[in-house]
């Protein structure tokens with residue numbers, strides 16, 4: 001059972017729901033460019049209109065109010081506020097987030113804002129993107145603007161969402177914007193994302209922010225066997241997926257054995273004296289996004305010459321031995337792995353700040369029934385089992401304070417387009433009509449019951 005006072009929310013991100021990609025002065029981001037490039041997204045899907053949240057935000061806040069969440073996690077679009085990434089401010093972009101924040105507060109919902117959920121202004125990518133330090137500095141400027149304009153109404157600030165995806169899926173695998181497949185470029189991007197985080201924390205502190213953190217998609221990684229080569233592969237995967245983030249943030253250093261993973265390429269001239277102190281500044285919370293575990297085994301590198309390798313070519317392959325239900329993303333449903341991830345982190349980093357689950361959810365093959373409703377029992381099972389896994393971690397001593405469900409709405413699932421439906425609310429993409437699914441009603445009931453328990457006088 002979750003403790004009294006545990007908080008519930010729902011989450012989204014700007015490019016996935018807003019639409020209005022070229023309206024009211026918004027500048028292009030790398031996701032506009034990427035999704036408009038043939039062959040990059042499923043069926044050529046783009047976020048041009050997405051859920052049209054930009055125009056329907058009042059309806060969406062009303063859905064949140066009726067759901068009963070006490071917090072809503074969403075992201076600012078950097079290029080809606082600063083169309084070029086730096087320089088002139090877009091007043092209409094500021095107006096939009098002013099209206100959204102006011103609407104949320106009027107509905108009694110506390111805003112949790114992600115500053116960077118993958119949508120880098122294209123103008124900054126044109127100057128090198130996260131490969132260059134100037135982007136981290138630009139991020140600090142954007143953060144200062146956001147803190148100054150909106151800091152009076154934002155309860156919780158998340159600097160970056162899943163920097164692993166920005167650095168390694170975007171600059172090494174090439175499955176995400178900007179679609180690059182690089183070695184050193186991706187490793188420099190990882191470092192500059194962390195520097196950007198550190199600079200943003202500094203700006204937020206200067207503006208008086210009380211709740212500042214970062215969201216990581218850490219992986220619970222299993223090994224295919226205890227053979228030495230698989231254990232070595234596990235270690236390389238731990239560095240790539242987890243420790244390149246957790247060690248600088250919470251131990252003040254990069255993993256001592258990172259050269260095993262990246263053949264010495266990670267420690268490049270982009271790392272400067274003083275960076276680790278900046279990156280490791282204390283945080284008020286750590287956001288964790290969890291969906292599924294992975295299993296790894298040793299495999300040949302794709303490129304023999306280390307100089308030719310991308311940063312994800314680390315001699316590891318992923319297997320799927322789970323023999324369980326899979327979501328439409330192809331992800332195995334293994335709730336116990338969530339508990340393992342949380343307890344493992346707690347054991348490894350005793351000084352960790354309190355944890356918030358900033359994303360967890362399930363893409364299912366929802367269909368609209370003859371009654372016009374979506375009876376998404378698979379999603380309800382997934383959510384119930386994963387919340388129970390969080391409760392188990394708390395019972396084992398992990399300090400988890402709250403849970404943001406991914407996602408309020410069906411939305412643009414990046415390279416997977418609109419086929420993957422994660423929402424508590426179905427979106428008909430032709431009409432933009434919103435239909436709460438059974439999981440929405442289930443989550444509302446759970447929140448109501450939790451609130452009643454919290455407000456019960458102690459016996």
Ligand code: IFM
Nearest residue numbers: 013016162289359406413
């Ligand atoms: O939709 C994404 C989100 O933007 C980041 N975390 C994972 C989700 C599901 O893939």
